[in-house]
Amino acid sequence: MKNFLKTLIPIDIAKGLALTGKRFGQVFFTANRRKVRLHNTEEYPERPVQVAPRFRGRLQMLKDEAGEVKCVVCMACQKVCPTGVITIEGGKKEGRKTKLPVRYDFEMERCIFCEFCVESCGFDAIILNHQFELAVYDREDLSIGMDGAQNMFVPSPVAKFSVADEE
Amino acid sequence: MTPDMTLTQTLVIALLQAIAVILLIFIIVPLTIFAERKVLGFLQQRLGATRVAGGHVGITGFMNKRMWGMGKLPFLSYWRGIPMLVADVLKLFIKEDIVPTKADKWVFLFSPALSMIAAITVFAAVSFYPGALFHFPKAFPLIGGLPFNGVLADVNAGLLLILGIASVGVYGIVLGGWASNSKYPLLGGLRSAAQIVSYEVPLTLSLLAPVVLAGTLNFNDLTRRLATELPIWAVLPMIVGFLIYLTCGFAECNRVPFDMPEAETELVAGFHTEYAGIRFALFYLAEYINMMVAAAIASAFFLGGPFLAPFGLHKFLVGVPFLGAPNALFMVAKVIFVLFVFIWVRGTIPRYRYDQIMAVGWKYLIPLTLVNLLAAAAIRFAC
Numbered sequence: 001m002k003n004f005l006k007t008l009i010p011i012d013i014a015k016g017l018a019l020t021g022k023r024f025g026q027v028f029f030t031a032n033r034r035k036v037r038l039h040n041t042e043e044y045p046e047r048p049v050q051v052a053p054r055f056r057g058r059l060q061m062l063k064d065e066a067g068e069v070k071c072v073v074c075m076a077c078q079k080v081c082p083t084g085v086i087t088i089e090g091g092k093k094e095g096r097k098t099k100l101p102v103r104y105d106f107e108m109e110r111c112i113f114c115e116f117c118v119e120s121c122g123f124d125a126i127i128l129n130h131q132f133e134l135a136v137y138d139r140e141d142l143s144i145g146m147d148g149a150q151n152m153f154v155p156s157p158v159a160k161f162s163v164a165d166e167e
Numbered sequence: 168m169t170p171d172m173t174l175t176q177t178l179v180i181a182l183l184q185a186i187a188v189i190l191l192i193f194i195i196v197p198l199t200i201f202a203e204r205k206v207l208g209f210l211q212q213r214l215g216a217t218r219v220a221g222g223h224v225g226i227t228g229f230m231n232k233r234m235w236g237m238g239k240l241p242f243l244s245y246w247r248g249i250p251m252l253v254a255d256v257l258k259l260f261i262k263e264d265i266v267p268t269k270a271d272k273w274v275f276l277f278s279p280a281l282s283m284i285a286a287i288t289v290f291a292a293v294s295f296y297p298g299a300l301f302h303f304p305k306a307f308p309l310i311g312g313l314p315f316n317g318v319l320a321d322v323n324a325g326l327l328l329i330l331g332i333a334s335v336g337v338y339g340i341v342l343g344g345w346a347s348n349s350k351y352p353l354l355g356g357l358r359s360a361a362q363i364v365s366y367e368v369p370l371t372l373s374l375l376a377p378v379v380l381a382g383t384l385n386f387n388d389l390t391r392r393l394a395t396e397l398p399i400w401a402v403l404p405m406i407v408g409f410l411i412y413l414t415c416g417f418a419e420c421n422r423v424p425f426d427m428p429e430a431e432t433e434l435v436a437g438f439h440t441e442y443a444g445i446r447f448a449l450f451y452l453a454e455y456i457n458m459m460v461a462a463a464i465a466s467a468f469f470l471g472g473p474f475l476a477p478f479g480l481h482k483f484l485v486g487v488p489f490l491g492a493p494n495a496l497f498m499v500a501k502v503i504f505v506l507f508v509f510i511w512v513r514g515t516i517p518r519y520r521y522d523q524i525m526a527v528g529w530k531y532l533i534p535l536t537l538v539n540l541l542a543a544a545a546i547r548f549a550c
Contacts, residue, residue: 016516020210020211021511024511043214
């Protein structure tokens with residue numbers, strides 16, 4: 001009997017309609033206002049997107065306050081990497097107790113952005129930054145080393161997205 | 168045809184009315200398609216369509232480049248997705264029209280037209296306003312001084328005509344599904360036949376309650392009597408009937424809680440899988456025109472039509488200056504509101520399973536409509 005009445009009187013449907021109706025009203029009246037945002041999507045190419053804090057973007061090396069590379073060449077990231085995209089060679093430098101990377105190659109072609117390297121790092125020397133516009137025209141651009149215009153310490157150049165950028 | 172009009176005059180006025188109705192359809196249908204994108208987006212906390220294209224060629228491309236250069240959003244294609252109004256319909260019409268080799272050619276070509284004809288013809292008997300909307304000025308050569316009525320065919324059995332023609336629409340779907348010579352359209356067509364035939368019964372029975380209360384089948388008389396001459400107790404069967412009619416209307420229009428004929432998850436696209444280009448457009452537009460018809464009938468029979476107050480409560484408003492008089496704008500506003508409810512429900516309720524649809528139709532809606540009809544008859548008898 002209770003089931004029968006529940007089917008007969010559509011309270012659940014009314015509740016659902018009330019919820020979506022409320023959402024409709026909220027978004028409808030604030031869709032064009034930039035300060036009040038009640039919708040969850042972004043108008044992406046024109047407006048910059050704020051990604052979640054734990055977003056996994058491109059691998060990037062960090063430097064400490066003195067401008068020294070934080071990496072100590074413990075090889076943890078190279079060992080843990082499932083696709084083997086990290087290649088490290090260590091070296092020495094005067095006045096520094098620990099080892100120093102002379103070569104840190106990252107091949108983004110095969111990277112699966114699993115963040116194992118960052119988790120394995122005991123010195124917080126690498127992060128995955130918040131960059132996701134990683135498409136390139138040349139395959140060589142995906143191999144990133146410690147020097148050159150596109151290196152491990154700075155984000156990759158952002159891809160072009162609109163007619164305006166071409167001119 | 169009133170006695171003081173010649174046959175030619177009647178035919179010319181009917182032609183003008185038909186053109187007006189078709190114009191109204193082809194204004195409201197793209198608006199509904201556009202509204203479906205935007206409203207569905209808002210319901211799901213998205214923005215819906217906000218742009219059409221960032222094209223590089225033609226006038227729009229030139230303007231887009233200029234406006235990008237000035238650091239502004241190109242308004243021609245980006246202005247809150249408004250160009251989508253044109254783009255949606257245009258896309259359907261410029262695509263290639265493909266006929267499968269093994270298809271039953273003539274039936275395949277004919278069935279979208281059948282669906283469309285059935286959808287449009289119903290509007291002949293739908294009344295937007297009782298009496299004349301306006302009179303032609305005397306300066307007109309043939310038809311000067313004659314009235315332009317709010318209804319095309321003011322027939323005595325208007326409701327019967329509407330229901331009869333509307334049920335022809337299912338032939339378009341079934342024949343289209345069968346003639347495609349492919350398994351998914353066939354299954355879609357069969358499901359559609361079963362579903363629409365099942366829901367035709369509670370739909371008609373739910374419309375019978377207002378007919379019993381008003382005691383006529385003529386569209387104008389029915390709207391007027393429902394709005395002004397009902398006893399107060401008639402509100403109850405009217406509200407129940409409205410909810411049942413709306414439910415069956417969703418099923419008749421193959422809208423989302425009951426979209427078995429299309430069933431994107433299991434039947435690709437149902438009966439119109441093999442259709443492309445303008446023939447698909449005919450099916451697509453027929454679906455939206457059917458929505459308009461369902462909305463028009465719901466607003467005329469249950470929401471008071473051109474009279475403002477719904478559910479037969481208008482008699483308290485009679486005599487109020489603007490609100491008391493019948494107005495075609497009220498009718499249009501109600502049609503638009505019911506169309507919004509169609510989209511609202513689509514954005515809220517998930518699909519029913521096929522057996523659930525049949526169970527709801529036969530086990531709940533038909534007994535409920537019968538009880539409702541009984542209540543309406545009792546009220547009619549008592550008051």
